[in-house]
Structures are given as structure tokens and as C-alpha cells.
Amino acid sequence: MASGNLVRRDANRLELLRSDDIPVTVFANEQVPIEPVAVAELQAMLEVQETAQAVYQACPDQFHTEPRLQKVAVTPDFHKASGIPVGTVLQTEGFVIPQAIGNDINCGMRLHLTDLSAGKVESHADVLETTFREMYFEAGRRIPMQWKHRESLLLDGIRGLFDTVDSAFDDGLWSYFHRTDRQETLARIDRAGSLPAAKIVGLESFLGEPDRVHRDSQIGSIGGGNHFVEIQRVERIIEPQIAHAWGLRPGQVTVMVHTGSVSIGYASGSHYRSQLRTHYPSSLLHPANGIYVLPLASPQEGTFWDAMHNAANFAFANRMFLGLMAWASLEKVLGEVAFPLLYDAPHNMIWPEQSDGRTVYVHRKGACPARGFEQMEATPFAYYGEPVLVPGSMGASSYVLAGNGLEDAIHSAAHGAGRQISRGASMKKYDREFDEFMKAFRVVTPVDFRRQEIARRRDIAAKKLADLRQEAPFAYKGIGPVIETIENGGLARPVAELRPIMTIKG
Numbered sequence: 001m002a003s004g005n006l007v008r009r010d011a012n013r014l015e016l017l018r019s020d021d022i023p024v025t026v027f028a029n030e031q032v033p034i035e036p037v038a039v040a041e042l043q044a045m046l047e048v049q050e051t052a053q054a055v056y057q058a059c060p061d062q063f064h065t066e067p068r069l070q071k072v073a074v075t076p077d078f079h080k081a082s083g084i085p086v087g088t089v090l091q092t093e094g095f096v097i098p099q100a101i102g103n104d105i106n107c108g109m110r111l112h113l114t115d116l117s118a119g120k121v122e123s124h125a126d127v128l129e130t131t132f133r134e135m136y137f138e139a140g141r142r143i144p145m146q147w148k149h150r151e152s153l154l155l156d157g158i159r160g161l162f163d164t165v166d167s168a169f170d171d172g173l174w175s176y177f178h179r180t181d182r183q184e185t186l187a188r189i190d191r192a193g194s195l196p197a198a199k200i201v202g203l204e205s206f207l208g209e210p211d212r213v214h215r216d217s218q219i220g221s222i223g224g225g226n227h228f229v230e231i232q233r234v235e236r237i238i239e240p241q242i243a244h245a246w247g248l249r250p251g252q253v254t255v256m257v258h259t260g261s262v263s264i265g266y267a268s269g270s271h272y273r274s275q276l277r278t279h280y281p282s283s284l285l286h287p288a289n290g291i292y293v294l295p296l297a298s299p300q301e302g303t304f305w306d307a308m309h310n311a312a313n314f315a316f317a318n319r320m321f322l323g324l325m326a327w328a329s330l331e332k333v334l335g336e337v338a339f340p341l342l343y344d345a346p347h348n349m350i351w352p353e354q355s356d357g358r359t360v361y362v363h364r365k366g367a368c369p370a371r372g373f374e375q376m377e378a379t380p381f382a383y384y385g386e387p388v389l390v391p392g393s394m395g396a397s398s399y400v401l402a403g404n405g406l407e408d409a410i411h412s413a414a415h416g417a418g419r420q421i422s423r424g425a426s427m428k429k430y431d432r433e434f435d436e437f438m439k440a441f442r443v444v445t446p447v448d449f450r451r452q453e454i455a456r457r458r459d460i461a462a463k464k465l466a467d468l469r470q471e472a473p474f475a476y477k478g479i480g481p482v483i484e485t486i487e488n489g490g491l492a493r494p495v496a497e498l499r500p501i502m503t504i505k506g
Contacts, residue, residue: 006039012489013408016042016072022049025408026074027489031481033420038080044289045084046072051287052095055295058281062295067094070360075367075414076485077477083290086366089412093360095293098276098304100363101348103269104223105308106315107260108190108346109368109389109415111400112323115338116253116330118233121501124333128231129444131329132504136229137446141220141325142172144213151207154200157313158193158320159186173220176324180341187380190345190369193316195309198302202271203264203310218264219314220321222506226416226471227259229322230391232398235499242384242402242495246342254498255326255339256398258391260348261315268311272304312349319344326504342400343387345369347415362410370413370492372405388413388492392479394471395441397499399483401492413491417476427466433474442502443468468505 005017006026016024016039024046028034052067070091078087084100121128134140145153146169152160162182170178186192200207208214222229234252237243248254261268276292279300294304327339351362351369371386381387386403390413405411445468469475486492 005043006034012485018046020049022046022069022071024072024074026078027409027485027491028076028078029481029485029488031478032076032485033477034078035080035420038078038085041080041083041085042074042088045088045291047287047289048097048291048293051291052293054284055281055293056094058283059295059298062298063094064297065094067293067295068092071410073408073410073412075409075412075491076482077366077414077416079420081365084365087414088363088365089367089410090363091355091360091410092363093358095295096304096350096361097291097293097363098269098272098308098350099291100365101308101350102365103266104260104262104348105265105269106312106346107227107265107348108258108315108319108344109391110257110319110323110344111342111387111389112255112327113247113338113340113342114253114255114330116334118251118253118501120334121231121233121253121330125442125502128329128333129442129502131333132326132444132502133446135325135329136222136444136504136506141321142215143174143220143321144171144215145208145219146213147207147210151200153317154203154206154310154313155197156194157316158189160194160313161317162186173321173324173328176327177320185341188341188343189316193313193320193344195312197306197309197313199306200310201303201307202267206264218262219318220325221259221262221318222322222504223259223262224467224506227506228256228391228394229326229504230256230258230398231326231501231503232256232498233501234496235397236497238494238496239402242493245384246387246400246495247340248342248400248496253501255323256389256391256498257319257322257326259315259319259322260346261311261318264314265311268307272300272307275300275303308350312346315346316344343381343389345386345389362412364412366415367412368415369411370401370403370405370409371411372403375405375411376403385492388486390414390416390479390483390486392417393476394443394468394503394505395437395500396476396479397497399479399494400496400498401483401486401494403492404490406490409489409491413486414482417479417482420475420477427469434469434472437472438465438468441500444502444504446506471505
């Protein structure tokens with residue numbers, strides 16, 4: 001018997017015992033720590049099936065079919081969050097759970113390849129650090145947008161930008177956007193980075209004014225927490241055939257982006273979550289776990305999909321621009337650089353999918369899609385499976401894997417190492433470990449610790465160091481056991497290990 005009602009079924013998976021017939025599989029080998037508080041949160045979250053049934057009994061006309069939470073999979077980076085643990089994957093029919101994707105809608109990973117060697121980048125590390133800081137934090141980014149561009153972005157994502165931004169509009173980062181190939185770019189983003197929305201919900205102020213060019217503080221922003229842009233080197237090739245097909249080679253420099261919809265997603269999510277609470281049947285007690293369901297024939301359904309797609313489309317573009325900012329910075333220092341996209345995929349989203357001829361809804365909160373080659377038909381990844389991008393903690397290795405489409409895992413894998421201690425707990429000890437980490441690792445932040453005037457302002461330095469401390473390696477699980485579970489559990493196959501050269505943190 002493991003933590004709570006968890007029972008180990010084999011070396012890489014456990015089962016959460018329940019009185020109903022909802023299968024709940026937790027993927028974790030014996031070296032992956034599991035928080036009892038996360039298990040308790042998972043158990044409380046599963047009461048959503050009872051909520052769905054109660055709403056169905058009260059308002060059957062709001063459902064196309066009887067609601068069912070069909071199965072649950074938990075990835076090895078599983079840890080407590082706020083109501084629904086990170087690393088939770090749900091498959092439902094007849095209803096969706098908007099809270100099951102968190103506040104940062106379409107938070108995800110993006111990976112670019114380059115033709116640079118690690119040695120060349122490392123030999124220019126100091127000037128690159130300065131250049132990255134100017135680009136990301138000192139008004140170096142230039143992303144002017146017109147009203148029509150923002151509207152197309154929110155309504156149709158990356159495809160909308162290709163359709164509306166003329167090649168003559170090439171100020172700032174748009175010159176790099178026009179250097180990317182439309183067909184190749186869209187083919188290497190999940191759902192082509194374009195989720196159709198019928199209208200813009202609650203984000204009208206973001207559009208600006210017609211016939212004027214505007215800049216804003218959101219597009220091209222990394223965000224806080226565990227978000228980053230990282231310059232990496234390919235440390236090790238694990239699966240040579242796939243690595244060759246995907247353009248990965250030893251010593252090559254890559255750029256990984258991890259962020260989402262930042263405050264845009266928070267505004268969209270807050271809007272439709274408040275709608276769910278407002279329209280919850282008055283005859284029912286509100287859910288004890290605070291998790292509300294959305295019936296898929298309710299009047300609120302269209303607003304939900306539009307709001308989620310608005311935010312998701314923004315997040316696709318946000319990751320794209322963060323990548324272009326890295327490309328522009330590298331070229332400023334090192335000359336012309338090739339910068340092809342390997343893949344971009346969300347890990348906080350709801351995906352409609354087909355199962356046995358029926359539409360089901362896969363919710364991922366902090367979990368990467370890891371679909372197999374059959375599910376990736378008609379994409380560049382039809383032969384090997386979906387690229388799965390799994391970063392370690394700051395300073396640790398990240399991995400590129402190929403998805404297996406494992407049914408028991410709902411075609412998913414971990415999205416990182418996963419926290420093992422809370423942000424608050426990380427501030428209470430580990431002083432020596434943090435000092436050693438900061439001496440050994442190059443982190444680019446808005447605060448340049450190399451400047452003498454910053455060294456004299458201990459208040460400024462201390463605040464940024466506190467932010468970094470919460471994301472330091474000791475706060476996270478080791479990436480090794482997580483990757484071993486993913487591989488040995490059949491979720492995905494490791495292709496390459498990437499080691500950080502420098503990490504850019506907001």
C-alpha cells in the first residue's frame with residue numbers, strides 16, 4: 001500500500017482505489033516522491049463526478065448525453081496545486097471542467113533548433129546575457145500590432161497572424177516572423193496554433209483602437225513562476241534514428257520556451273468560471289470541492305469555448321514571439337542563425353477527441369500530450385510519434401521524447417520534474433545549496449547582479465533572489481526518475497537530453 005488509497009500495480013504505476021468504477025492510474029516509480037496532500041487533493045477533485053450527476057438530474061436538457069468522468073491518469077510530476085493537482089489528466093463525456101486546466105490557459109512548451117555550436121554560444125556568454133536582458137526586460141522587444149492583427153490573433157491564432165500581417169509590416173520582430181515558413185510553422189504546432197473563436201470575450205480593451213499601431217506589455221512576456229526561455233545544448237542523443245529525423249545532433253544549441261497566456265488567460269478563465277458559479281442550479285448545494293462543471297448543451301458553452309480559444313491563441317503567439325526574441329538576440333551577437341521550429345504544444349488545455357465513435361474531452365493540467373504515430377497522421381511526426389518536451393528544474397537537464405499514445409495515460413506524459421516542496425518551504429532552508437547553485441549557473445533576470453549599484457541595493461537583489469530560490473533545483477523532484485517512469489511505463493521514448501547554457505527568467 002502506498003500513500004492514502006494508492007496501491008502499486010507494477011514498477012511504474014499505482015492505482016487509486018475507489019468505490020466507483022472510474023479508473024485512476026498514477027504513473028510513478030518507487031524513486032518518484034508522492035505527496036499525501038496531493039493524493040488527498042486528487043481524491044477531493046474526483047467528487048466532480050457526483051457534481052456532474054447532480055446537475056444532470058436537475059437540468060437534463062443542458063446535456064447531449066449523460067455526463068461521465070471516464071478515466072483519470074496522473075503523470076509523475078504530480079503535486080498539489082489549488083483544487084486540482086498539477087499532472088492530472090481527465091477524460092470526460094457530456095461535460096467539461098474548466099478549472100481542470102488552471103489559470104494559465106495553454107501554458108506550454110516550444111523548442112527551436114539552431115545551427116550554432118554550444119562552444120560558440122558559451123564563448124560569447126557575457127555579451128549574450130546583456131543582449132538577452134535588453135531584449136526581454138529593457139524595452140528591446142518591438143512587437144507593434146494593429147487592431148486587425150490583435151483581432152485575428154484572438155479569433156484564429158497563428159494562422160490569423162499569417163492571414164492579416166502583410167510582409168510590408170516588418171517593424172521589429174515582424175521581420176523575423178516573415179522569415180518563417182507558414183506551412184512548416186503551422187504543421188509543427190499543436191492544432192496549427194489556431195483555435196477558432198466566434199467572438200472575443202472580455203478582452204476588447206486588448207484590441208486597442210482601429211487604424212492605430214499599439215504596443216503592449218503582454219505579448220512577448222515570459223511571466224513568473226517556473227516559466228522561462230532557456231538556451232540549451234544537446235548533451236546526449238538517446239535515440240539516434242528519431243534524433244536525426246528531427247534535426248537534433250550532439251553539441252547543437254536549442255532554445256526552449258515555457259510560458260502561456262499570462263494575464264490574458266487569467267482574465268478569460270476568471271470570466272467563464274464566474275459564469276459557471278452564477279448559473280449553477282439554485283436547487284443544488286454548491287460543490288464542496290469548489291469545482292464546477294460545464295454541461296455541453298448549456299447556454300454558457302459557446303462563451304466558454306470562445307474565451308478559452310481567445311486565451312489559447314494568445315499563448316501560441318506569446319511563445320512564438322518569445323522564440324523570435326531569442327533568435328533576434330542570437331543574431332545580434334553571432335550573425336545569421338538558422339532557427340527552425342521542432343514543436344510547440346500546450347500542457348494546460350481541453351482537447352475534443354474521438355473515442356469509439358464518440359466525442360470525449362481530454363483535460364490536461366500540467367501534462368504534455370504524448371500521442372503516438374497513428375494519432376499524428378498527416379503531421380511531420382506521423383512516423384515516430386509526437387515530440388514531448390519535458391524540462392527539468394532550473395539548471396537541470398530537459399528531455400525531448402517521442403510519444404507512444406498510451407491509452408492508460410490518456411496519451412499524455414509529464415510536463416516537467418514537478419515540485420517536491422512548496423514555494424514557501426523553499427524559503428526556509430537550503431541556504432548553502434542555493435548559494436552554490438547561483439555561483440555555478442547563469443540566470444538572466446531583469447536584475448543584473450553584475451552591476452555595482454545593484455549590489456549596493458540589497459532590497460532589490462534580495463527580492464529577485466527570493467523569486468529564483470522558489471524555482472531552484474532543491475524545490476523540484478529529480479528529473480531522472482520522472483523520465484525513467486515515462487520511458488519504462490510506456491508513455492514516451494527518450495530521444496535526446498538537453499543541458500542548459502543559460503536561463504532567462506522573468
